[in-house]
Each structure stands twice: as C-alpha cells, then as structure tokens.
Amino acid sequence: MNRRQFFKGAGIWGVALGLSYPLLKFVVAKRYRPPRKVHIRDTLETGQFLVEPEFVLFDTLKGPLAISRTCTHLGCRINYQEDEKIFLCPCHQSRFSWDGRYISGPAKRNLARFNVKTLADKKGYLVLL
Amino acid sequence: MIFRSGSIGQVALGALIISGISGIVVAYQYEAAIPFVSSVAIEAVLPFGAFWRALHFWSSQAFVILLGLHVWRRIGDLPRISQSPGKRRHWAVVGTTIPFAIFALFSGYVLRHDATGMAAGSIAEHLMLDVPFIGNGLDCLLISTGSEGVNRIYVVHFLMTVLCWMLGTWYHTKKVILRGGLFLLVLATSLLFSYIVHAPMDLPGQAVHLIKGPWFFLGVQELLRHLTPLVAGVLFPSIPVFLLISLPWFRPARRPLLLLGLWFMVYIPLTLVGWLR
Numbered sequence: 001m002n003r004r005q006f007f008k009g010a011g012i013w014g015v016a017l018g019l020s021y022p023l024l025k026f027v028v029a030k031r032y033r034p035p036r037k038v039h040i041r042d043t044l045e046t047g048q049f050l051v052e053p054e055f056v057l058f059d060t061l062k063g064p065l066a067i068s069r070t071c072t073h074l075g076c077r078i079n080y081q082e083d084e085k086i087f088l089c090p091c092h093q094s095r096f097s098w099d100g101r102y103i104s105g106p107a108k109r110n111l112a113r114f115n116v117k118t119l120a121d122k123k124g125y126l127v128l129l
Numbered sequence: 130m131i132f133r134s135g136s137i138g139q140v141a142l143g144a145l146i147i148s149g150i151s152g153i154v155v156a157y158q159y160e161a162a163i164p165f166v167s168s169v170a171i172e173a174v175l176p177f178g179a180f181w182r183a184l185h186f187w188s189s190q191a192f193v194i195l196l197g198l199h200v201w202r203r204i205g206d207l208p209r210i211s212q213s214p215g216k217r218r219h220w221a222v223v224g225t226t227i228p229f230a231i232f233a234l235f236s237g238y239v240l241r242h243d244a245t246g247m248a249a250g251s252i253a254e255h256l257m258l259d260v261p262f263i264g265n266g267l268d269c270l271l272i273s274t275g276s277e278g279v280n281r282i283y284v285v286h287f288l289m290t291v292l293c294w295m296l297g298t299w300y301h302t303k304k305v306i307l308r309g310g311l312f313l314l315v316l317a318t319s320l321l322f323s324y325i326v327h328a329p330m331d332l333p334g335q336a337v338h339l340i341k342g343p344w345f346f347l348g349v350q351e352l353l354r355h356l357t358p359l360v361a362g363v364l365f366p367s368i369p370v371f372l373l374i375s376l377p378w379f380r381p382a383r384r385p386l387l388l389l390g391l392w393f394m395v396y397i398p399l400t401l402v403g404w405l406r
C-alpha cells in the first residue's frame with residue numbers, strides 16, 4: 001500500500017465513520033410523546049366489558065379496570081374470549097384470566113393495566129395509555 | 130430469443146422495477162397514520178386499487194423468488210469466484226441483497242397492517258429487542274412499530290428497495306460510473322457547507338405581511354402581481370422549457386438560444402424586483 005492509497009482509504013473510512021455517528025444518533029432517537037388519553041363515552045354495568053383496539057375495559061365492584069391487549073410474549077394483539085372469560089393470544093396461544101393474570105403459554109407475565117378514571121358525571125371513562 | 134442463460138438476473142431486476150413502480154403508485158393512497166384503513170380502501174374502494182395492490186404484491190413476490198433463483202444458478206460459478214479476492218468480495222456484497230429483499234417483502238406485510246401484518250410487526254420488534262447489546266438500536270433503525278406505528282418500517286421498506294436496486298445495478302453490473310474521488314469532493318463540500326449554514330424555516334408569526342416565495346419563484350411571483358395567472362404562472366414559465374427541449378430541431382440553434390437569453394434578461398430583473406420588496 002503506498003501513501004496515496006493509504007490516504008484515500010483513510011479518507012473514505014474517516015468520512016464514513018464521521019457520518020455514521022450523527023446518522024445513528026438522529027435515527028435512533030425517539031421523539032417524546034405525551035401519554036394518550038382515550039375517552040370512553042359509555043357506561044358499563046358491573047360485569048360488562050368493552051373491547052377497544054388497545055385494551056378491554058371492565059367495570060367491577062372495585063371500580064373500572066383497563067387490561068392491555070398487547071401480549072407480554074411478543075406483542076401480538078390479544079382477543080378477549082367472552083364465553084371462557086379469558087384472553088387468548090392468536091400468535092402463540094398464551095392465555096390470561098379476564099383481569100390479565102397469566103395462565104399458560106409462552107408469555108410468562110401478566111398483561112399490563114392502564115390507568116382508568118371514572119368521569120365525574122358518571123358519563124364514561126378516561127383511560128391513560 | 131428473449132431468454133438466454135443468465136437472464137434470470139435480468140428478469141429479477143424487471144420484477145424489482147415493476148414492484149418499485151407499483152409500490153409508488155400504491156403509496157399515493159397509502160396513509161401510514163391509518164395503515165389498515167387505507168390498505169382496505171386501496172383494495173376495496175379506490176378505482177383500480179385492487180389491481181395496483183395485486184401488481185405490487187405479486188411482482189414483489191416474484192422479485193424475491195427470482196432473486197433466489199438467480200443466486201442459486203450462480204452457485205456453479207463459485208469455484209471460479211473463490212479464486213480471486215475481488216470476486217469473493219463482490220459475491221459477499223451482492224449477497225446482501227438477499228436479506229434486504231426479504232426484509233422489503235416482510236415490511237410490506239407489516240405496512241398492510243391487517244391482523245397478520247400487525248402481529249408480524251410486533252413479533253419482529255420483540256425478537257429484535259432480544260438481540261444482546263444492539264437490539265434496541267436495530268429496532269429503532271428497522272421496526273419500532275410499538276412507539277412509531279408503521280412510519281419507520283415504511284421508510285425501511287423503501288430503503289431496502291433502493292439498496293437492492295443500487296447493489297443489483299450500480300455495484301453488480303457496474304453500469305453507472307461515478308469516480309470515487311469526485312464523489313468524495315462533492316460530499317466534503319456539502320458536509321462543510323451544511324455544517325455551517327442552517328436550512329431556512331419561517332418561525333410562527335414571522336412573514337405575516339409579505340411572503341416571498343422560493344428564490345427561483347420570485348420572478349413568477351412578481352409577474353403574478355401584474356398579469357393574469359395563466360400568462361404569468363403558466364405560459365411565461367413554460368417558454369424556456371419548450372425552447373430548451375426544442376433546441377436540437379433548430380439548425381443553427383442561434384435564434385432559439387437568443388430567445389432563451391432574452392427570457393432570462395426579463396426573468397432576472399423580475400426576480401430582483403421581487404427580492405427587494
């Protein structure tokens with residue numbers, strides 16, 4: 001390798017490395033997103049439930065409960081089986097109780113719960129995602 | 130004979146081009162904020178939507194399969210390739226088109242965002258996050274459906290296509306040539322300049338009473354203050370375009386060139402007037 005070739009190679013690598021740092025920093029950063037609020041304009045009787053894209057909302061004697069529909073295994077969207085009162089994941093068949101506790105399958109962890117507030121006038125709920 | 134030995138590579142490139150073009154067509158109606166809703170609209174509501182979608186889907190499948198076939202056929206050349214370091218490197222670099230093509234195909238399913246696509250996206254994201262050390266970075270680069278929706282995977286869908294395209298033509302067949310040194314010079318100049326000078330942006334509340342268009346538009350903007358929109362905004366700016374395109378039909382080209390010069394002698398002062406307002 002002569003001097004010219006060396007400087008050429010060094011130049012190319014220098015530019016490539018020097019650019020990859022700002023590129024990676026820019027691309028990997030995630031913008032802050034404030035928590036999303038979902039308004040539910042519906043009142044549930046105790047024992048009733050409401051299926052939303054991201055959670056299932058129950059109202060119980062102890063107050064409302066929003067169970068995340070994101071599977072704790074690999075993140076698939078879980079469906080609520082009304083007849084068995086369980087959550088069953090369509091991807092690898094993990095099972096969870098109606099209140100999100102892990103029963104069986106590859107997931108191993110309980111489903112997340114979101115914060116729910118009953119709106120003051122009893123006209124619905126506010127779920128924080 | 131259209132088909133000759135070794136033409137599978139060409140057919141694969143053809144499929145890639147069709148996939149890319151039909152992908153751009155589909156993208157006109159695709160909306161990353163509502164991926165499933167817009168995909169359904171493309172399939173079921175928009176005129177010829179099902180056709181364009183099918184064209185994109187099937188040409189994409191064909192591309193990946195043909196690419197695989199093409200590589201398979203070249204395996205016979207390996208004894209020759211393995212003899213020279215240059216050829217070995219070429220093989221290794223071109224071989225990366227396979228994972229890129231598969232990721233392009235895969236990300237397409239995520240873009241569709243039906244139950245299968247959504248599940249594919251979140252499973253891929255979680256698997257990636259399990260890769261030690263670089264998992265999070267890889268996820269940010271390639272998927273991030275959890276926090277970013279399909280935005281990033283949409284970009285990556287396009288990026289993978291471009292990578293396949295560039296590797297398969299520019300690098301592989303050496304059809305487009307750009308001297309490395311020249312490119313480095315252009316790159317260095319661009320980097321230096323952009324490091325120093327910010328790209329402009331109006332702040333909110335700024336430029337309320339007088340909005341000046343982009344520099345190349347100032348002359349047209351000025352003319353629009355005096356003439357009808359059709360004349361000032363359409364006819365006048367098309368004059369130089371027609372002149373330029375028709376130059377080879379004039380022999381000698383002196384007269385249209387003169388007209389072109391005249392046009393600029395009008396346009397540059399107009400630009401100055403607009404700029405100095």
Ligand code: HEM
Binds near residue numbers: 171235238
């Ligand atoms: C310029 C390049 C490309 C653009 C702009 C593009 C754009 C898109 C868009 C907007 C969609 C969503 C459409 C929908 O869901 O209805 C899509 C889906 C898809 N793309 Fe691409 N694409 C490109 C290249 C490719 C390539 C190279 C491949 C394969 C290697 C590919 C494979 C797919 C697949 C399999 C789907 C799912 C189709 C469906 O089921 O609807 N795309 N693409």
Ligand code: FES
Binds near residue numbers: 071072090091094
């Ligand atoms: S993602 Fe739910 S079981 Fe695998």
